[in-house]
């Protein structure tokens with residue numbers, strides 16, 4: 001068994017008696033060298049969790065274990081963690097290299113060693129040429145890179161990043177994503193990364209903890225949380241999804257990865273193929289289909305294609321996002337703009353999908369009457 005770098009056990013934070021806990025018995029195991037994204041909507045407890053791991057805030061209950069040692073109440077400066085918090089801005093009265101070297105100075109590293117390590121940390125974020133600048137002479141993106149160098153230079157056992165890209169424009173965000181990921185992979189620093197941006201999490205993380213109301217709803221690889229969401233919340237929060245309430249009529253055989261291929265009945269639309277966990281026959285579930293997995297035909301080709309009308313089109317550059325009215329609902333689909341003849345409002349459209357792209361959620365729908 002692989003020993004976790006970081007174990008979070010029943011971690012709870014209640015800001016005041018009578019308030020709901022901001023973090024509610026949260027459990028998580030982080031493997032050495034992994035980048036884990038804490039992802040969730042505003043107020044779900046991401047920053048509170050990160051601050052407790054950092055030692056900036058005392059938990060109400062639960063424990064934090066790093067390398068097998070409990071550190072729940074260890075003071076922040078004894079934890080050996082690197083942090084980039086928004087509230088932890090660069091020191092304004094120190095130049096770039098003094099900022100980056102600060103942690104080493106505190107640890108009484110020799111002057112010559114400090115110089116060497118600061119230079120290499122600045123190289124890592126490709127800002128060696130700005131070593132003598134003051135923070136106010138740097139752009140927002142450069143400041144964030146310096147903050148990252150300052151966190152990395154102490155070779156932290158854990159790197160904690162709280163929305164480190166939040167103040168950057170879209171283009172720089174993307175560049176910095178790649179940069180942080182490649183630095184993290186080079187240094188193998190185990191990293192917790194708070195974000196509310198699903199694309200950032202999917203792109204950067206080895207594992208994603210999808211949080212909701214102080215709890216982790218799902219912990220898994222980007223592919224798992226995207227392809228096999230455990231709950232409607234996860235399916236909705238990560239990417240876009242169509243939900244259809246479906247009666248699971250019969251088992252049709254085994255699918256990949258221990259899943260079962262089912263025939264399902266979607267009220268008003270007919271019977272279709274889908275996949276899900278074993279044991280769902282006879283129940284009512286929600287079917288999740290990602291918009292780009294819906295095929296949109298212009299002719300009634302497939303026998304089980306669902307006829308509809310294009311009622312909304314929006315252009316996103318590479319793709320057209322279309323709303324297709326079928327019976328009493330609208331399904332969202334996506335078409336590549338390079339895929340030939342594009343639909344217009346009011347056109348007839350025929351929707352179909354491959355069984356493996358229609359996933360039955362393990363969680364029962366809120367009201368299971370179909």
Ligand SMILES: Nc1ncnc2c1ncn2[C@@H]1O[C@H](COP(=O)(O)OP(=O)(O)OP(=O)(O)O)[C@@H](O)[C@H]1O
Pocket residue numbers: 015016022040041042043044045046047048049196
């Ligand atoms: N100092 C505080 N006192 C009381 N409640 C707080 C305090 N700080 C945060 N909270 C509450 O705790 C919950 C979790 O807050 P937290 O900042 O951890 O969320 P978050 O997921 O990081 O949100 P965001 O994405 O908006 O930063 C929220 O309901 C918030 O209002």
